[in-house]
Amino acid sequence: MRTNKSLFTLFFLLVSIVAFTQNQTAKVAGVVLDENNKPVAGVNVSYQTKSATTDKNGFYQISVPANQKVVLVFTHIALKNITATLQLKPGENFEFHVVMSDKAEQLNDVVITNNRKQVQGITTLSPETVRRNTSAMPGVESVLKTFAGVNANNELSSGYNVRGGNYDENLVYVNEIEVYRPFLIRSGQQEGLSFTNTDMVQNIDFSAGGFQAKYGDKLSSVLDITYRKPTKYGLTAEASFLGGSLTGEGISKNKKWSAITGIRYRDNSLLVNSQETQTNFRPTFIDVQTNVNFSPNKRWQFSFLGNASQNKYNYQPLTRQTNFGTIDEPIALQVFYEGQENDKYQTLFGAFKTTFSANENNTYKLITSIYHTQEQEYYDILAAYYLGEVDTNIGSETLGEVKYNQGIGSQLNHARNDLDALIVNAEIKGTHQINNKKHQIDWGFKYTRENFRDRIVEWEVIDSAGFSINPPQFHVPNNQPSSSYVGPLVPYQNVRATNFVDINRLSGYAQWSTKTKLGENQLWITAGSRFHSWKVSADGVAGGKMQTVISPRLQLTLKPDWEKDMLFRFAVGLYHQPPFYRELRDEDGVVNPNVKAQQSVHYVLSNDYNFKMNNRPFKLVTEAYYKSMTDVNTYTLENVRIRYRANNDATAYAYGLDMRLNGEFVPGTESWLSFGYMKTEENQNNRGYIARPTDQRLKFGILFQDYMPNIPNMKLYLNLVYNTGLPGGSPSYADAYDYQNRLRDYRRADVGFSYVLTERNNERPDGHWLKKFQDLSVGFEIFNLFNNQNAITNTWVRDVYTKNQYGIPNYMTTRVFNVKLTAKL
Template sequence: MKTKFLIFSLFIILNSFSVFSQNATAKVAGIVLDENNKPVENVNVSYQSKSSITDKNGFYEISVPANQKVILIFTHVSLKSITASIQLKTNEEFEFNVMMNDKSDQLNEVIITNDKRRVEGITIISPESIRLNPSANAGIESVLKSLPGVNSNSELSTQYAVRGGNYDENLVYVNEIEVYRPFLIRSGQQEGLSFTNTEMVQNVDFSAGGFQAKYGDKMSSVLDITYRTPKKFALAAEASFLGGSLTADFISKNKKWSNIIGIRYRDNSLLVNSQETQTNFRPTFIDVQSIVNFKPNEKWSFSFLGNASKNKYNYQPLTRQTNFGTIDEPIALQVFYEGQENDQYQTLFGAFKTVYELDKNNAFKFISSIYHTQEQEYFDIYAQYFLGEVDTNIGSETLGEVTFNRGIGTQLNHARNDLDALIVNAEVKGSHVLSNKKHFIDWGIKYTRENFRDRVVEWEVIDSAGFSINPPIIDIPNDQPYNPYTGPLVPYQNIRATNFVDINRISGYAQWSFKDQIGSADYTLNFGVRAHNWQVTGKNIADGKNQTVFSPRAQFSLKPDWKKNMLFRLSLGYYYQPPFYRELRDSLGMVRPNVKAQKSIHYVLSNDFKFQMYNRPFKLVTEAYYKSMTDVNTYTLENVRIRYRADNDAVAYAYGLDMRLNGEFVPGTESWLSFGYMRTEENLNDKGYIARPTDQRLKFGVLFQDYMPNLPNMKLYLNLVYNTGLPGGSPSYANPYDYQLRLRDYRRADVGFSYVLTERNNERPDGHWLKKFKDLSVGFEIFNLFNNQNAITNTWVRDVYTKNQYGIPNYMTTRVFNIKLSARL
């Protein structure tokens, strides 16, 4: 019923906005905000004798002459003026959002250029939407999961899958520096903090496929994050039941030096304790991140980005009861635990970047970074399980309890896994604009050295009714208790390996962009190629072959001279993914140095439609895509842990349709509705096509913001996600051709309410204590509003008496309440 209600609600929302209008005149429209991202009313927007006034939502619209340079002037009685230079074509509509300030100096002139990111097919996410989005794991990734084509079935994880790819197929950059995740994490609740500090973010760009050659060698997506450069001293703090953060901006008197430093603390106890497994859970997730900028003159700029994080995950399970089965035959799994898990993930990251602007048309960059991680995963957990029938008699004293055990067993899991990794990068990049301003050249070359020291000692013993279960790879007749078993007693799983691996990589790219007109239509052409060479060496392994791949990529965009603001894009190219360390290690922990790069050919056809509805800007983005993949390195996915087979014995494909409608459904706020359909399958050694572990067919997402007209201080933020079930319900190490079971559909609604104490602060008298704050708000959040039971994996329990094997869902978090306090100076 809840699923039907959600789909019906989405249908009503979409139909309520099905009629929209389009103005045929050339015009500029947008929203004027203050430095607190609040709409500014009564701003005068003028050009010569023409003028327009912003309304209470900060919205303005003004017609301007086409095909000539126009100077727009934004003035306000208490804010400094802004001047903007713009030139539009006949019937063109341009969105220009302005931020005005009453303290810091403004630019004398703002030159508006083409929307480059729109041409490249980049989704732009505002930092404000990220900061206010209610989510159990708040951050950039939680907003990404509401976009079409992006899927995740774990609210405790920051990892995400894009258009049929897995978690390892996504590029993440911060200030053009590639960042990495810990390697040994197997559960979302172990992850702690995302690398990106939301309070430091200025721009967030995301591409779900068909991206340009300037981005790296991954097959699925690019998340490109830019941290801001401080303009003055500022302080931001946040505290909640899940942790807190403190961020400070500093700038020198001569404006040449600036610095942001942020400290974050995270405690997932509130979320984990809502799960069915009763635990003693003592996590500590903490990180310190800082960026230092130095600009001695107009030509040179320098920056250093540093991050230190330490995650301690101490986990002691106690008991668990999960009810499943049918109404006529309810069954329960009871588990009693002994032992504990002790994991630590400690990472250090430092990156240096310098930019030299030779002139307005030529710039050069040098980027170097070092990433060091030390990880340990130690656990000894002994579980005794009872599989029994549940009393369903209403009025019975034992209602809901297990009254008859039909199966018993034990399970012992042991691990002593250690990993030490050091990754060093050095890169040179250049960008050039040719004299006619139509041709753009970008290039870069990068050297990477990766060193891994890895020890894997992991085994599992399973006993059912006193009978040891052999591993699935051993097929020895066993008809106990009728005849004695004479075969070997071995663990159900046993992995032991020690690896010392070095990987040397040289990669580079060159791309050319060209923009011009076909008649009255604008078009942009981009063509580029990437090259990547690598070799795997190490102690006790044979040196791998020296391998090289080339990845040509192209994009073409066309903006017709129509009354409707349409943009069409076609992207295609080769996307090679040379193996990283985890892709070289097979399911038994052994490194295979000659694993080839996986290859994917992307075909992406998309359309952007910008329009005005109720005098507010909206955009509908539609993308159809097809990916053909060869040399596929197949894998199993359990929770968030990926185990590769370290071969290239499969081919695969993925195709789908993504749609996203975003705009101001409520004046002055940004919201969006998204829909995605996707299908991905693989064929291993010509056995036939089966669903890949990330084959999530349907996706609905809503991120909605609102406020109460009679109580404007009260804000509402809603995050809805519905995903159909993943094919992740089969036992670990099972033959995927024997098991194609799917988990139940993922349904989740998170809602947040925020009371902004500093709303309409400009109306308060000078000296009022709230005037000291840019923002001060108290929030109340409800995670998993409808208390849906979402499963991340299945636990497989064997009953020797009935010879059945039961898949018991491992449920995620239930409904959780949180209180949050935010302050900015």
């Protein structure tokens, strides 16, 4: 009994220390640089009567009161003042780096509450880094693809896979509003534009797993983007061989109204024409986005986010030749096409958001949105193909050409696919600070109604030397041409279905967050849970049943009281992905209304190590993770089109290690190196574990920024990715257990050079024409710098005489040059 009392007393004392031992001050530290990214010594950093001075390395440190707004003033005899407003938690160590100039005085009226994103395991990207990144498909996604754990083998797609998940397992928010991808798109070159307009972005947060309960119901990742609220009038324009964009922003005289609007146009002809298939092709993509804000007073804020986009994809292939095989036995596939493809994707999206701050501690939000998409996919394409031996005689006049054919066949593809979808959301959310902001409670409820009207009519017929090829799953003996075939003639694939589907969903979450102390160590705790209930109704199909899932989640972060700046995080949670429309539709296009939610248990252990090298800040982030998945909805993946089996017939797992070192390798610029190892396998109907379609074992990524010391106006941006090969895809509807080949490794480097004409504007006299511009630069880009041949899928060709099947790689884009002009007023 005495032992139990002692343990109880010890536990009570520990809880008391954790709950009540709080340091009522915080520390702010950082480096002050000038416009040339050199340290500035002698800068006075002051708050009321307290002050500090930067040393020869530009470093400063100052203690400030916690839980209240603090105005820091940075002053220097030769530079303009900077004023920053901060609000920090007790005991917090906050890094705040400053760039001072001799231009007009700078005011930073953003209230920084604490460094919570780092604590939550969220990676924050600089919008400027995203805008300047060189990529064939520019945008946030192109930068994410350089992260460990984020993979993509298609430079024409904005889709990405995270830690073994597929494109459909990623959450994307803009201003806390969920956004959607088109449904019918099956090729990356049809996508055109990412939803996010990078010229409108203020903040970008990304989590690759173990995320909090306040985020929605997906299995893999969260991308949370915030558009900026303008504080002045401005205009940004960009033009290149691939298209252009124009973004305008402004604010009313009374500061209550502000708006930012962007229009983008893209033409992928330059990229697509670099592929092996010769075409008459001009894909065009255009969208318009606007974000309007209204603040009648300090308590109320209203905003509207609108988007309208149209993708037109008119495709007429002509010829193609792909060389493959070995040095001893080189083979070529020649294809001659007839017919064309006409696809169109039109989307309209609108969302209203209302924020009410009842007081300093209580905030409520009401969010409503409507998403409407109309998509059509029409094509009739006849492809006559020839397999032949390539002439490798260097002295021959026909070097590289086919000497004679050893296999002849044809392929006819037909589709008349139409989809019309309407998705309506209504959500209410609340945030409450209690006990002098030591605790935070977040909650929310969301209702969603989804309506889909879908018609699928597509088939494919393949013959070899005049003999019809049956699909792999059609088990009727066919020994042509040795003996006559007496079985039925069937298309290689045939999908016909009409679906009218309604889905009603109700979801919600509640979570609690706090920051406390464990001895001398800082401890953050976030615990919460989600629920999601849904019911699917489909015409002509037996009614679906109501299903409900609950997803508890926990995140712990510990910052030890060590001399080294380290942070340890552990996250565990149960994650569900209730089926979206595409996940309900099986390989034959038929809807199964009772598909279960896929389930995954996440375990994530990570470490952040902040350090200085050559007096410049660096951070090493290491994350180990394991995911155990049940009720897995297996699928086939062809380019970017996913087709589910809609039967929850598998279990799966994924585990790996992600590492990223980022910092100022070059003073004043942010770059990073990343490495990832991942393995993911699935077990269908207890047949044994095989690689999932996204099983990409090794990943290396580099995003590097530099400038020439002797020509500081000249900037360099390098984007380099290496991924080991994915499982190579099987013939359509084949048994995945029979085909476990892998594609070749994906290697790509994109580099951009930008000459900034406004680099030394402060040295120019007033009235100079360049003074009108905040930024004016001319860029030159090289996509696929080393001209690597990367394959996205295989085309499978069968020779009826030899009974051989050839997997001919479908190569992506080759080396392409682009010129770009950017201007900002």
